[in-house]
Amino acid sequence: MQRYDPEKIKQLAADIARAAGVRPRDAEVLADSLVEADVHGTSTHGISRLNIYIRRIQKGLIDPRAGLQIERRRPAVLAVDAGNGLGQVQAVKVLEHLTPLAREFGVAAAAIRRSQHFGTLSYYCNRAASQDMMLLATTSSEPAMSPAGGSQAFFGTNPIGISFPTGKGFPVKIDLATSRVARGNIIAAQKKGESIPEGWALDPDGAPTTDAGRALLGTVLTMAGHKGYALAMMVEVLSSVLSGAAVGAAIGSMYKDFDRPQNVGHFFCLMDIAAFMDAAEFRRRMDAMIDAIKSCHRRPGVEEILVPGERSHRVALENRKEGIVVGEATLQELKTLCHELQIPFIL
Numbered sequence: 589m590q591r592y593d594p595e596k597i598k599q600l601a602a603d604i605a606r607a608a609g610v611r612p613r614d615a616e617v618l619a620d621s622l623v624e625a626d627v628h629g630t631s632t633h634g635i636s637r638l639n640i641y642i643r644r645i646q647k648g649l650i651d652p653r654a655g656l657q658i659e660r661r662r663p664a665v666l667a668v669d670a671g672n673g674l675g676q677v678q679a680v681k682v683l684e685h686l687t688p689l690a691r692e693f694g695v696a697a698a699a700i701r702r703s704q705h706f707g708t709l710s711y712y713c714n715r716a717a718s719q720d721m722m723l724l725a726t727t728s729s730e731p732a733m734s735p736a737g738g739s740q741a742f743f744g745t746n747p748i749g750i751s752f753p754t755g756k757g758f759p760v761k762i763d764l765a766t767s768r769v770a771r772g773n774i775i776a777a778q779k780k781g782e783s784i785p786e787g788w789a790l791d792p793d794g795a796p797t798t799d800a801g802r803a804l805l806g807t808v809l810t811m812a813g814h815k816g817y818a819l820a821m822m823v824e825v826l827s828s829v830l831s832g833a834a835v836g837a838a839i840g841s842m843y844k845d846f847d848r849p850q851n852v853g854h855f856f857c858l859m860d861i862a863a864f865m866d867a868a869e870f871r872r873r874m875d876a877m878i879d880a881i882k883s884c885h886r887r888p889g890v891e892e893i894l895v896p897g898e899r900s901h902r903v904a905l906e907n908r909k910e911g912i913v914v915g916e917a918t919l920q921e922l923k924t925l926c927h928e929l930q931i932p933f934i935l
Contacts, residue, residue, distance in 0.1 A: 591911030592935055598623040600922065600934050601638055607929035608642045609652040614677040621676040621707045626912045629903040632772025633707045635914060639921040640842055641674065641704075649849050650674060650704060656681050664693040667831070668700045672849045675706025679854060683712055683723070686858045690721060694863030699831035700854040705729060705842050709749025710763040710897075716858060717751040717759040720867040724857040725749045728827040728834075730841040730850065732771045734807040736817040739794030741807045742836045745771050746823035751897065753867070754874045761897030766820040767808040774803050775843075779917055828853035 601619035606612055618641070626634030644650045654673025658666050666685060670678040682698050689696035709725045716723035729744025745765040752760040765771075769788050777784050778800035786796060789803035797803050810816030828835045833853025840850040861867045882893050914922075919935075926933040 589913045591907075592914055594623050594627050594908060594912050596935055597626070597635055597912060597914065600926075601635060603931050603934075604638065604642065604922070604925050604929060605652075607931050608645050610645075610674065610677075611653055614652075614674065617680050618674055618676050621680075621711045623912070624711055625708050626914075627904045627907045628708075628710070628900040629907070630708055630710075630900070631913070631915075632770055632776050634912075635922075636776075636918045637705070637707070639918070639925065642925055644704075644842065644846075647846055649846065654678065656685075658685070664689045664696040666696075666698040668698050670700050670703040672702050672851075673704075675704035675852065675854075676711070678703055679706045679712055679856075680715075682854075682856060683715060683858070686856060687716075687719065687721070690858040690860045690863075695857065695859050697857045698855070699826070700856070701828075701831040701833035701851065702849070703833070703852045703854055704850050705852060706854065708763060709747050710751060710761050710900075712856070713749045713751035713763065714759055714761060717753040717761075720753055720861050720870075722750060722752060722859045722861060724859070725854065726823040726827045727854045728824055728839060728852055729771075730839050730852075731837050732808050733767050733810055733820060734790070735821075736810060736814045739790060739792075739807065743817075743820040743824055744839065745808060746820040746827070748819065748823060752874055753861070753871055754878065755871045756875060756878060758901035759897055760874065760878070760895055761900065764811075766811055766816045766823060768811050768816075769808065771804075771808055774800050774808065778804060779915070823855075826855040830855065 598619045601622055602615040605615035605618050622635050622638055645652045651672045654671035656678055657669040659669050660667035668682055682700055686696040686698055712725055713723045726748050731741035732745055733743045734740055735742055745767040747765045749763040754760055774784055783798040784800050784803055786798050789797055789806055789808050791797040791802040791806040831853040834851035840848045861870045878895050923933050
């Protein structure tokens, strides 16, 4: 498959976003977040999502120039209305508001409502780690997963994320859905006309299915059974109930509901490592822990024990050098957007 220079993809995505009415700096943030997902191997949240964001802007379902309104404020706590703006853009703005508060108080938190799908949690968590901070982040999302024992989609895949700085050249990155698999993987399989593994999802009747289309009409299964269900509820409370965002089935679908905004909620808790210990000492201790983990006795056939974030770091090194793969369907969407918005297709 053909690979493309990530910087060229980023430039094209920013050009498209600006032509659709997004402010120049905000367009850069959106483009960067999407391409970074592709670079790190999470193509389900990468440039393939740009088309649906633009289409929702064109239908008035996303405000490309939305402001950020802080509705409640305590010294280190914010309740934020994202104004139905682009999720990635508004989340970065919130993180920028929290950073000086966390520097001053050690910990700062925000609950965010009236937002959208905002890509990978690790994008924001890694930004915090690069500043010797730790961001614990959660987000609700459109209904895709039933509670344990149910067959009706209520929760989103409701991920949890946090990254930790190290001296190894990459952060330890934890970014996981509370479902068996991210719903984006099922969407990707449907686009390619491929089946999905058994155990990922149920069809609309509550029966196991390997048909990606039937799975998207049904529900994704929780990870670890009732434990994943409990974590999904925790994320829903932090992200949606606490923020005032839509809850459960009231959250709009990005791909199906073209009559209403999504009203997704997020929760950020930002911690300044220096409030707990010297940041250099923290990185040293992280490195020592990583070395100890890697020195554990390995199972038969295992050549190396990896820590969370290490594999995606290696993928990113390769993709920055060799370029990122863009699927044919996504390429066609980009070409169509360029034609409609009268901007050059530079790939």
